[in-house]
Amino acid sequence: MYNIINSTDIEYLKSIVPADRIFVGNEINPDYHHDELGGTEAAPDVLIFVNSTEEISKIMTYAYKYNIPVTVRGSGTGLVGAAVAVKGGILLCTSKMNRILELDTDNLTVTVEPGVLLMELAAFVEENDLFYPPDPGEKSATIGGNISTNAGGMRAVRYGVTRDYVRELTVVLPNGEVQVFGGKIVKNSSGYSLLNLMVGSEGTLGIITKAVLRLLPKPTKSVSLLVPFDSMDDALDCVPLIVKTDTNPTAIEYMSRDTILFSEDYLSKKFPDTSHPAYLLLTFDGSSDDEIEKNYSKIADLCIVNGAADAFFIDTDERKKSVWSARGAFLEAIKASTDEMDECDVVVPRNRIAEYIKYTHIIAKELGVRIPSFGHAGDGNLHIYICRDGATDKMWEEKLKKAFDMMYSKAHEIGGQVSGEHGIGFAKKGYLKESLGDTQIALMRGIKSAFDPKCILNPDKLF
Amino acid sequence: MYNIINSTDIEYLKSIVPADRIFVGNEINPDYHHDELGGTEAAPDVLIFVNSTEEISKIMTYAYKYNIPVTVRGSGTGLVGAAVAVKGGILLCTSKMNRILELDTDNLTVTVEPGVLLMELAAFVEENDLFYPPDPGEKSATIGGNISTNAGGMRAVRYGVTRDYVRELTVVLPNGEVQVFGGKIVKNSSGYSLLNLMVGSEGTLGIITKAVLRLLPKPTKSVSLLVPFDSMDDALDCVPLIVKTDTNPTAIEYMSRDTILFSEDYLSKKFPDTSHPAYLLLTFDGSSDDEIEKNYSKIADLCIVNGAADAFFIDTDERKKSVWSARGAFLEAIKASTDEMDECDVVVPRNRIAEYIKYTHIIAKELGVRIPSFGHAGDGNLHIYICRDGATDKMWEEKLKKAFDMMYSKAHEIGGQVSGEHGIGFAKKGYLKESLGDTQIALMRGIKSAFDPKCILNPDKLF
Numbered sequence: 001m002y003n004i005i006n007s008t009d010i011e012y013l014k015s016i017v018p019a020d021r022i023f024v025g026n027e028i029n030p031d032y033h034h035d036e037l038g039g040t041e042a043a044p045d046v047l048i049f050v051n052s053t054e055e056i057s058k059i060m061t062y063a064y065k066y067n068i069p070v071t072v073r074g075s076g077t078g079l080v081g082a083a084v085a086v087k088g089g090i091l092l093c094t095s096k097m098n099r100i101l102e103l104d105t106d107n108l109t110v111t112v113e114p115g116v117l118l119m120e121l122a123a124f125v126e127e128n129d130l131f132y133p134p135d136p137g138e139k140s141a142t143i144g145g146n147i148s149t150n151a152g153g154m155r156a157v158r159y160g161v162t163r164d165y166v167r168e169l170t171v172v173l174p175n176g177e178v179q180v181f182g183g184k185i186v187k188n189s190s191g192y193s194l195l196n197l198m199v200g201s202e203g204t205l206g207i208i209t210k211a212v213l214r215l216l217p218k219p220t221k222s223v224s225l226l227v228p229f230d231s232m233d234d235a236l237d238c239v240p241l242i243v244k245t246d247t248n249p250t251a252i253e254y255m256s257r258d259t260i261l262f263s264e265d266y267l268s269k270k271f272p273d274t275s276h277p278a279y280l281l282l283t284f285d286g287s288s289d290d291e292i293e294k295n296y297s298k299i300a301d302l303c304i305v306n307g308a309a310d311a312f313f314i315d316t317d318e319r320k321k322s323v324w325s326a327r328g329a330f331l332e333a334i335k336a337s338t339d340e341m342d343e344c345d346v347v348v349p350r351n352r353i354a355e356y357i358k359y360t361h362i363i364a365k366e367l368g369v370r371i372p373s374f375g376h377a378g379d380g381n382l383h384i385y386i387c388r389d390g391a392t393d394k395m396w397e398e399k400l401k402k403a404f405d406m407m408y409s410k411a412h413e414i415g416g417q418v419s420g421e422h423g424i425g426f427a428k429k430g431y432l433k434e435s436l437g438d439t440q441i442a443l444m445r446g447i448k449s450a451f452d453p454k455c456i457l458n459p460d461k462l463f
Numbered sequence: 464m465y466n467i468i469n470s471t472d473i474e475y476l477k478s479i480v481p482a483d484r485i486f487v488g489n490e491i492n493p494d495y496h497h498d499e500l501g502g503t504e505a506a507p508d509v510l511i512f513v514n515s516t517e518e519i520s521k522i523m524t525y526a527y528k529y530n531i532p533v534t535v536r537g538s539g540t541g542l543v544g545a546a547v548a549v550k551g552g553i554l555l556c557t558s559k560m561n562r563i564l565e566l567d568t569d570n571l572t573v574t575v576e577p578g579v580l581l582m583e584l585a586a587f588v589e590e591n592d593l594f595y596p597p598d599p600g601e602k603s604a605t606i607g608g609n610i611s612t613n614a615g616g617m618r619a620v621r622y623g624v625t626r627d628y629v630r631e632l633t634v635v636l637p638n639g640e641v642q643v644f645g646g647k648i649v650k651n652s653s654g655y656s657l658l659n660l661m662v663g664s665e666g667t668l669g670i671i672t673k674a675v676l677r678l679l680p681k682p683t684k685s686v687s688l689l690v691p692f693d694s695m696d697d698a699l700d701c702v703p704l705i706v707k708t709d710t711n712p713t714a715i716e717y718m719s720r721d722t723i724l725f726s727e728d729y730l731s732k733k734f735p736d737t738s739h740p741a742y743l744l745l746t747f748d749g750s751s752d753d754e755i756e757k758n759y760s761k762i763a764d765l766c767i768v769n770g771a772a773d774a775f776f777i778d779t780d781e782r783k784k785s786v787w788s789a790r791g792a793f794l795e796a797i798k799a800s801t802d803e804m805d806e807c808d809v810v811v812p813r814n815r816i817a818e819y820i821k822y823t824h825i826i827a828k829e830l831g832v833r834i835p836s837f838g839h840a841g842d843g844n845l846h847i848y849i850c851r852d853g854a855t856d857k858m859w860e861e862k863l864k865k866a867f868d869m870m871y872s873k874a875h876e877i878g879g880q881v882s883g884e885h886g887i888g889f890a891k892k893g894y895l896k897e898s899l900g901d902t903q904i905a906l907m908r909g910i911k912s913a914f915d916p917k918c919i920l921n922p923d924k925l926f
Contacts (some may be wrong), residue, residue: 084611104814105707106812107813108706135607145677150652156649160627161649179903185811185812186810186842186844187839187843188617189614189884189887191624191660191887191907192660193659193908194670194907196660197910199659200651200656205660218709219709239568240570243571244571245680246680246750287709287798288753290751290754291751291754334589340815348648349569349647351568351570376650381649415647415648417648418645420648420651421652424654426655439640440654440657441654443914446653446909446912446913446914447909450905450909450912458741
């Protein structure tokens with residue numbers, strides 16, 4: 001179906017990309033065969049560090065003509081193999097397209113290339129007293145990757161997800177044409193939203209080469225509240241009560257003592273309190289001390305009335321750093337605790353989280369595997385890790401499949417979806433199909449065909 | 464291409480829909496030949512007041528099999544002919560599917576049928592101390608229609624548009640299959656967002672039969688600020704300055720004295736002040752008096768420093784009603800001032816509004832037509848009306864075309880889009896094509912084909 005890259009192809013690609021940005025065959029660092037989680041591995045034939053829309057357009061025009069598969073990669077921090085060149089061909093890496101092109105303070109937008117890292121963007125806008133709210137855990141991910149997975153993060157409770165901050169995308173289509181979707185505008189009802197279709201499409205419909213992102217004025221104050229509970233149920237039962245108030249929390253994270261202990265070990269840093277089995281960690285931000293104080297006091301009271309053992313107000317930079325760096329290290333800490341792991345990133349209705357986590361405990365017991373988890377309690381998005389812990393290949397494969405089957409089927413049963421923010425990529429295709437059914441997969445295939453009739457862009461992903 | 468409805472078809476439809484909900488040929492009230500603006504007229508062969516997902520599914524299964532065009536209509540408050548059965552066939556009216564099905568206070572959602580009116584929804588959630596933020600001017604529009612046009616409204620500055628509040632849609636596809644897109648979830652990265660594709664698709668991809676909408680806690684206080692200026696430029700130059708502050712205004716509306724005077728005449732009610740040529744009307748809401756006061760005082764000061772003649776604080780219910788009912792009556796007042804009119808609903812970058820409005824004044828002068836306008840200054844969405852004022856058919860047609868050509872081409876030139884919230888429907892197809900170009904229209908056609916290969920659902924709309 002696809003053409004194997006030959007010497008003529010290489011010659012052409014080398015004619016449009018300088019030698020220091022193109023790597024062929026064995027010259028390619030094996031890091032580019034997989035993403036962060038590493039479950040999906042494949043070697044591209046050519047790796048190109050692209051540098052401009054025009055260059056990408058030329059490459060795609062050629063690849064489209066000669067039926068060569070192309071996959072796009074940012075920082076490689078993905079967890080589902082979306083940026084792995086599973087059909088070989090060309091891997092385009094956007095990490096050198098990392099310029100911040102414009103800050104428009106009238107329209108409150110920033111224009112960036114796709115390879116800008118989330119942490120670079122955050123630092124840049126903060127210096128300018130502005131704020132880019134999406135806050136996924138992985139700060140070294142690229143903005144292109146964040147848009148392609150509709151990344152969520154901690155602040156979704158108050159501020160929403162990446163989708164809510166994408167105003168305009170410049171996109172190279174699979175055939176090399178360059179198009180601009182959306183605009184520097186706040187409302188739009190001008191045909192199907194191709195912009196929203198691009199967001200979360202995991203590099204299968206077009207290649208994002210420029211993004212105009214919406215910013216907000218920077219909140220000047222932020223405080224956190226750490227609330228210990230004697231049981232997970234008590235903690236999670238408080239979440240809908242909190243969300244119903246007018247206190248507008250920025251983040252509501254759930255963490256169990258077990259997970260905190262991993263993190264303490266991993267970071268060799270003490271967490272302020274580990275004497276209780278369950279915790280909620282909340283943030284409140286705004287521009288007025290009084291307002292924030294009113295809000296967190298109200299929530300502290302509400303939690304204590306509803307079973308919290310205490311409520312620790314966290315305002316110094318040092319204590320804030322201590323709790324949030326622990327929270328930020330959960331993934332790495334769990335990863336370090338085992339030889340191999342795989343993850344499940346389901347999202348369920350907010351009021352079903354406790355039920356869902358308990359179900360993962362049942363699975364763990366039933367299959368005899370360790371399944372630590374933590375979660376964005378405020379938005380129903382859980383991160384659940386199945387740890388190999390030295391199991392044989394056969395056992396691991398078997399148990400992983402069983403655990404995933406049970407977890408995704410439970411998520412579907414209670415009105416959830418396969419992925420809240422990590423995406424489907426290559427690893428979760430089977431579960432997406434089971435969750436959405438043949439009709440929706442067929443609609444998605446139809447959309448894919450409209451953009452990419454030869455299916456050369458990031459083939460074999462999503463469905 | 465399509466089959467003409469015959470007596471066998473009528474017989475079948477009458478076998479699944481009771482006689483009091485189905486009308487054939489001359490039995491159909493001519494109100495159902497057009498929408499609110501009335502520029503597009505066509506008679507359906509059959510009008511059915513549908514009552515359930517199952518009924519719609521049966522009708523679509525039949526229509527798909529026999530190639531009969533189907534158009535869906537809510538309250539008929541559209542302005543671009545999207546709900547007119549331009550190819551005849553079946554018109555499905557959702558006005559009897561107006562049940563509020565569930566209020567989920569844990570997940571802060573309300574589940575409604577598509578025929579629920581915006582004002583009914585607003586009243587229901589308010590009674591329950593909750594808040595559905597989208598606030599289009601036309602309160603008797605249906606929620607189905609609001610979703611289908613991604614309706615915006617006054618509060619978009621702070622709260623966003625309809626798209627931001629749609630969590631889940633139950634949809635009957637053109638072939639009669641019933642599918643659920645999205646879920647009662649806050650994040651989602653599970654394949655292409657078919658949910659977001661449905662929003663704003665103007666009834667061309669599927670029929671919405673149930674919607675789960677996101678709610679917020681109800682703000683307990685709201686005040687308005689009316690700020691007079693000595694020129695439009697001064698007023699509109701303040702808008703980016705206001706948006707940049709941390710005061711989070713809910714609405715920022717621009718109005719000229721001329722438009723206010725129309726409205727005074729139309730309502731026979733006095734506006735608090737008409738001594739200045741230009742006004743900004745702002746709203747601030749929240750749950751704390753102090754916070755709101757801090758915010759509106761800051762903005763009043765900012766406006767006065769930047770050229771405002773004064774700043775009237777509007778807090779009593781009576782005064783609030785007086786200014787906002789004037790604002791709400793603009794469309795009707797302009798409509799009442801002329802024999803016929805057509806509208807343009809462009810959206811432009813926020814900092815280009817003044818330039819754009821001035822351009823409409825140039826067009827008015829050049830063509831010798833009256834072109835009143837008003838606008839959502841905070842989000843760049845303008846409503847511009849071209850008034851016939853007794854022109855002959857030929858003159859009207861000519862001037863209207865010229866005015867539209869100039870306006871849409873200017874919007875495109877400064878980075879705007881054809882429609883901010885009214886949609887494209889039948890009336891604006893040509894301008895959408897000009898604005899987006901052949902490639903994007905082809906992508907949209909491809910998407911349409913994936914959902915509706917026989918093109919029986921709301922044919923001849925959008926492109």
